[in-house]
Amino acid sequence: MGNEISNLEALEAEAIHLIREVLTELERPALLFSGGKDSAVLLHLAMLAVKPKKLWIPIVHIDTGHNFEEVISYRDKIISQFDLNLIIGSVQDSIDRKTAVEEPGNLSRNKLQTVTLLETIEDYKFDALFGGARRDEEKARAKERFLSHRDAFGQWNPRGQKPEIWHLYNTKHHTDEHFRVFPLSNWTELDVWKYIKLRNIELPTIYYSHQREVVRRNSMLVAVTDLTPKLEDEESFVATVRYRTVGDKTCTAAVESLSSNVDEIIEETQTSRISERGATRVDDKFSEAAMEDRKKEGYF
Amino acid sequence: MELLRFATAGSVDDGKSTLIGRLLYDSKSIFEDQLQAVEKTSLDRGDEYVNLALLTDGLRAEREQGITIDVAYRYFSTPKRSFIIADTPGHIQHTRNMVTGASTADLVLVLVDARNGIIEQTRRHALIASILRIPHLVLCVNKMDLMDYSKDVFESIKEEFQEYATRLDIKDVTAIPVSALTGDNVVSRSLNMPWYDGYPLLRFLEEVYIGSDRNLVDLRFPVQMVIRPISDSHQRDFRGYGGQLASGILEKGTEVLALPSGFKSKIARIEGPDGEIEQAVPYQSVVVCLEDDIDISRGDMLCRPNNKPIIGQDITSMLCWMSDVPLDTRRKYLIKHTTKTLKAMVTKLHYRLNVNTSHRDLNVTSLELNEIGRADFRLSSPIFFDDYKKNKETGSFIVIDEATNATVAAGLISGEAFLDA
Numbered sequence: 085m086g087n088e089i090s091n092l093e094a095l096e097a098e099a100i101h102l103i104r105e106v107l108t109e110l111e112r113p114a115l116l117f118s119g120g121k122d123s124a125v126l127l128h129l130a131m132l133a134v135k136p137k138k139l140w141i142p143i144v145h146i147d148t149g150h151n152f153e154e155v156i157s158y159r160d161k162i163i164s165q166f167d168l169n170l171i172i173g174s175v176q177d178s179i180d181r182k183t184a185v186e187e188p189g190n191l192s193r194n195k196l197q198t199v200t201l202l203e204t205i206e207d208y209k210f211d212a213l214f215g216g217a218r219r220d221e222e223k224a225r226a227k228e229r230f231l232s233h234r235d236a237f238g239q240w241n242p243r244g245q246k247p248e249i250w251h252l253y254n255t256k257h258h259t260d261e262h263f264r265v266f267p268l269s270n271w272t273e274l275d276v277w278k279y280i281k282l283r284n285i286e287l288p289t290i291y292y293s294h295q296r297e298v299v300r301r302n303s304m305l306v307a308v309t310d311l312t313p314k315l316e317d318e319e320s321f322v323a324t325v326r327y328r329t330v331g332d333k334t335c336t337a338a339v340e341s342l343s344s345n346v347d348e349i350i351e352e353t354q355t356s357r358i359s360e361r362g363a364t365r366v367d368d369k370f371s372e373a374a375m376e377d378r379k380k381e382g383y384f
Numbered sequence: 385m386e387l388l389r390f391a392t393a394g395s396v397d398d399g400k401s402t403l404i405g406r407l408l409y410d411s412k413s414i415f416e417d418q419l420q421a422v423e424k425t426s427l428d429r430g431d432e433y434v435n436l437a438l439l440t441d442g443l444r445a446e447r448e449q450g451i452t453i454d455v456a457y458r459y460f461s462t463p464k465r466s467f468i469i470a471d472t473p474g475h476i477q478h479t480r481n482m483v484t485g486a487s488t489a490d491l492v493l494v495l496v497d498a499r500n501g502i503i504e505q506t507r508r509h510a511l512i513a514s515i516l517r518i519p520h521l522v523l524c525v526n527k528m529d530l531m532d533y534s535k536d537v538f539e540s541i542k543e544e545f546q547e548y549a550t551r552l553d554i555k556d557v558t559a560i561p562v563s564a565l566t567g568d569n570v571v572s573r574s575l576n577m578p579w580y581d582g583y584p585l586l587r588f589l590e591e592v593y594i595g596s597d598r599n600l601v602d603l604r605f606p607v608q609m610v611i612r613p614i615s616d617s618h619q620r621d622f623r624g625y626g627g628q629l630a631s632g633i634l635e636k637g638t639e640v641l642a643l644p645s646g647f648k649s650k651i652a653r654i655e656g657p658d659g660e661i662e663q664a665v666p667y668q669s670v671v672v673c674l675e676d677d678i679d680i681s682r683g684d685m686l687c688r689p690n691n692k693p694i695i696g697q698d699i700t701s702m703l704c705w706m707s708d709v710p711l712d713t714r715r716k717y718l719i720k721h722t723t724k725t726l727k728a729m730v731t732k733l734h735y736r737l738n739v740n741t742s743h744r745d746l747n748v749t750s751l752e753l754n755e756i757g758r759a760d761f762r763l764s765s766p767i768f769f770d771d772y773k774k775n776k777e778t779g780s781f782i783v784i785d786e787a788t789n790a791t792v793a794a795g796l797i798s799g800e801a802f803l804d805a
Contacts, residue, residue, distance in 0.1 A: 088595055089668060091387040091466040096657055100669035101628040104608045105723075108682055132657050135671070136622055137613035219457045226456045245454065247484040247706050249794040251628075252720050252782045256789035270468055272459045283658070359415035 092279055096129065099267035101251060102230055103133040106212050106265050107141070109255040113212040113265075114142040114171070116201075116384065119155040120330045121287055122216030122268060124162075125276055128285050129267055130214060131166065142171045144213070146201050148193040149176045150311055150333040158288035173204035191311060191334040198383045202238040205262060212255075212263045215384055220272045230269050236260040238382030264384070273328075274353050281346040290327045293344040298323050304337035385461070388589060391470040391486040391518075393509040394495030399526045403495065403564035404458060404471055405438075410571035411586060413460035455485040464590040478505070479739060479754040480706040482512050483794050487780075490594045491520040493585075498531045498561070501541045507548060508739045514552035515702055515756065515796065517773060519597045521549070521557045524585065529563040533576040551742075556592075560585050598666045602770065603632030603640070604693060604778050605686040606722035611671055624655065624671040625680055630722070630777035632688075634664040634672065641689040642680050643768050648689055649674040683724040685768045693768040693778055698731070700798050702772075703759045705751040707785065707792035711759075712750065717792070719763060721781040727764040728783070734758040751793075759795075772796040 089097070106113055115130055117123045131139045145159060163170045175193050177200070178184035184199040205213065219226045229245050231253045246254055257263065268276070280287065297308045299318040305325055306312055311334050314320045325338035326349075343349045394400040408414050426435040458469040470485035486492050492513040496506050506523075513521050523545050531537045542559040549557045560569055561580055568574035569584045583591065609626040638651045654661050655671040664670045672686070680686075687693060705711055711730065719728040735744040736757040751757045772779030783793035 088386060089665060091385045091461075093657075094387045094667060097628060097667050097669040100657070101608070104626055104669075108609050108723075109725075133626065133669075134609075134611060135655070136624075137611050220459045223456075226458065227454050242454065246791045247480055247794070249484055249487045249782055249791070250776065250780050251488070252780065254720065254782060254784050254789070254791045256718070256784055256786075258789065270457065270459070272461075274461070275466075357416045359417055 092275060092282055095268075095271055095275060096132075096279070098251070098270065099129045100133045102253065102265065102267045103130050103214065105253050106214070106231070106255065106263070107133065109253075110212040110263070112208065112210050113214065114144045114208065114210045115139075115214040116216070117143045117145050117159065118216075118330065119145070119151075119159045119288055120216065121276055121280065121291060122218065124285055124287055125271075125279055126214060126216040126268060127162070128283060138167060140169075142169045142208070144171045144173060144204060144210075146173045146197045146204065147175060148197060148332045149174065150191075150193055152288070152290055152327075152330060152333055154288045154290045155330050158286075162286070171204065171208065173200045175200045178203060192332050194332050194335055195383075197332075198238075198381055201384070202382050205238065210262060211257065212265050214265045214267065216268050217264075217266050217384060218268050218271050218273070218276070219266075228266065228269070230266055231255065232264045232266065233257065234262050234264060234382065238262075240264075240380050240382070242380070274350070277346065277350045277353055281350065288330060290330060291349070293324055293326045293341050293348075295322055296325050296338060297321070298325060298338060305340065306337055307333070309333055385464070385466055386594075387466045387468065388491065388592070388594060389468045389470070389489050390491040390493055390589065391472055391482070391489040392493045392495065393472055393482050393486070393513075394526075395497075395503065395505045398495040398497050399564045400471065400495050401438075402435075403524065403526060403562070403570065404469060406564045406567055406570045407469075407586060408458065408460050410567055411460050411462055455481050462586070462590055467589065478508070479512060479704055479756065482509065483516065483704045483706070486513060486516050486518055487794065489516075489518055490597060491522065491589070491592060492518045493522045493524055495524045495526050496541060496545075498525050498527045498537055498541065502544045502548070504740045506545070507742070510545070510549060510552060510554070511739055511742060512756075514554050515704075517553065517776070519555040520592055520594070521554050522585070522588065523557065523559040525559060525561045526564055528561045528568060528574075528577065529566050533561070533563075533568070533574070535577070535579045538577075538580070558582070558588065560588065599631035599775050600633055600666065601631070602691055602693075602775060603634060603638070603686070603688045604630040604768075604770070604775065605632075605634060605640075605672065606630055606724075606768075606778070607680055607682055607684045607686065608723050610681055622673070623677065624653075624673045625686070626669070626671045627723070628669045629664050629666050631666050631775050632691075634670070636662050639689060640674070640686045641692065642678055643685045643687065643692070643695065644766065645679060645684070647676070647678040649676040649678055651675075683722075685722070687768075693770050693775075695766050695768055697763045697766050698760065699763070699767075699769065700758065700760045701781075701795040702737075702798075703751060703757055703783070703796075704794045705753060705755050705757075705792065706794065707790055708753055709785065709788075709790075709792070710750045710752045711793070716786070718784040718786055719761065719781050719795070720784060721767050721769065722778060724767060725784075726767070728761045730759050731762045732760040734760070761795075769797050771798050773798075 175196050184196040229248045298305045299320045308314050308320050326341040343352045422438045456471045472481045472485035494509045538561040562569040571586045607625045607627050611624040652675045653673040713730045735746045736748040770778045779797045781795045785792045
């Protein structure tokens with residue numbers, strides 16, 4: 085005994101190993117950062133992988149323009165605290181250039197992010213993008229590799245994935261192709277929270293319990309904001325809530341919660357009976373294969 | 385809390401997805417909304433019961449055809465352990481998928497249908513587990529409910545399998561009678577099989593001892609990354625080597641030898657994720673600083689001066705071919721071994737192993753998809769390796785096709801599937 089490493093340390097070591105492989109074998113890697121908890125953990129791991137050297141790769145934020153203010157101020161604080169190089173890919177710019185078109189009646193810019201993301205990759209010629217996606221989030225993700233290949237159109241081909249054996253990653257690719265790299269593949273939501281506690285990682289305040297004006301819509305709690313105003317037949321009320329994920333304001337719901345610190349959230353997560361996406365994402369429920377379809381097109 | 389990684393293997397209709405669904409469901413790792421989605425789909429498809437297999441079948445084609453296409457990963461935990469399941473399909477791309485899913489596993493779970501007993505595929509799964517040197521194998525005899533929970537049926541399947549397994553190199557073989565559909569012996573002890581005195585499956589997975597499966601003796605530290613923060617003035621003299629410890633124990637003050645240069649130095653400092661540490665154990669990702677400034681780069685290796693890996697350009701290996709394009713002995717390939725990638729060519733193909741009969745076919749000129757054989761390689765420069773039997777990390781490699789960039793094979797250095805026959 086004494087020579088064993090814990091579950092969290094094993095996941096951490098596996099993630100750092102992958103990050104180092106990509107940083108040394110690929111030419112233009114970047115890290116996708118949404119300001120959410122998974123990307124906060126991802127950024128922490130990337131900084132650990134090169135410590136004490138400063139993380140030199142660009143941090144890319146695909147900005148829907150539909151952000152919670154707390155998330156943007158958190159992003160800016162982290163970028164300046166660690167002296168990082170931030171690149172913003174703006175969905176609004178894509179809309180203005182008419183490369184992304186908003187569907188009438190659909191406020192969510194979740195799907196449009198794909199366009200902006202692929203444009204940003206093209207502009208900067210990135211050959212690898214670290215992302216904070218986890219396999220436990222969703223059934224299609226459960227089949228995705230750590231190092232996930234994208235063709236010149238940014239598309240994922242689930243049936244043609246390279247086998248990933250031991251921890252020997254094959255980073256070879258043709259020009260114009262790139263990889264999405266998922267160091268948190270094997271983490272669960274609970275692992276992420278336990279790790280945030282273990283390494284004392286700062287998060288946007290909206291993850292913790294606070295008071296907010298909300299309406300109940302399709303059995304979900306939606307914050308009343310400039311983009312999601314109260315509808316005519318709706319009653320708004322002030323609830324004690326927190327967010328389990330942060331995303332486009334128009335399609336991310338809050339959950340009722342009194343958990344105001346990491347310990348309480350770990351406790352809550354351990355006893356929760358609803359999945360993270362089920363509780364908070366308004367857009368995954370449309371079809372059984374919703375995520376698979378979006379991923380094939382180049383989504384995160 | 386400890387992590388156990390296991391892979392599952394079985395034939396179509398052995399009930400593998402149902403068993404995993406059952407493990408997740410009975411250990412309360414399924415969320416209500418996920419279960420509701422499955423209930424709804426089961427109803428839409430006209431299934432007579434809630435089809436737990438739908439919890440793991442992720443891609444559209446799989447749900448439509450009721451088969452599992454690719455390796456899928458599942459996660460659950462109990463108060464005792466965290467588990468990662470690599471669920472590998474048994475029918476198509478069988479060897480490729482099982483090798484992929486099982487390569488990082490501590491344990492493999494092989495399912496058989498109690499009505500059919502040991503079939504060709506069962507032997508194939510066990511053989512692959514043996515080639516990959518998975519230390520623990522659990523034979524789950526499923527669908528016991530359809531055989532009246534008969535002790536005789538279970539015992540005869542168990543005996544037949546154990547007889548076969550004695551010829552393999554698997555440390556620990558355990559058989560458990562279960563019914564994934566009814567939940568007997570999956571999470572709770574079965575009341576229908578009072579004659580069975582072993583653990584139910586989940587309890588076994590929680591208790592199986594994996595601590596001794598790692599190699600704590602042979603120090604091997606493949607250097608992944610040289611870390612020199614040149615721009616930062618107060619760190620200007622820092623020179624560290626980032627990597628994941630493959631085996632052995634790395635301690636401050638340890639005398640080490642750098643390969644290939646042959647220079648010796650001592651470990652001055654080890655940086656873990658949470659600051660400086662006195663010692664590192666296998667699979668920790670650390671940064672190592674040496675007392676002397678010697679020339680080391682990615683692809684090099686640190687070991688002890690009196691315990692070196694084999695240094696050489698010629699290797700013999702068991703090769704699992706994973707590509708639609710067969711092995712062409714006239715072509716050059718790339719090999720990735722630890723943190724080194726280099727050119728290689730096949731110098732001799734010895735035999736093809738029939739994974740169903742374990743017969744060695746000596747009349748061989750190529751290997752095709754899902755075939756396993758013994759092949760010798762010559763590499764463009766020396767690598768630092770050990771026999772896969774002693775060291776999985778320094779004894780394994782992948783083969784890459786330079787034209788397509790595909791990963792075409794997995795290789796185990798001088799690995800053999802059988803105990804001396």
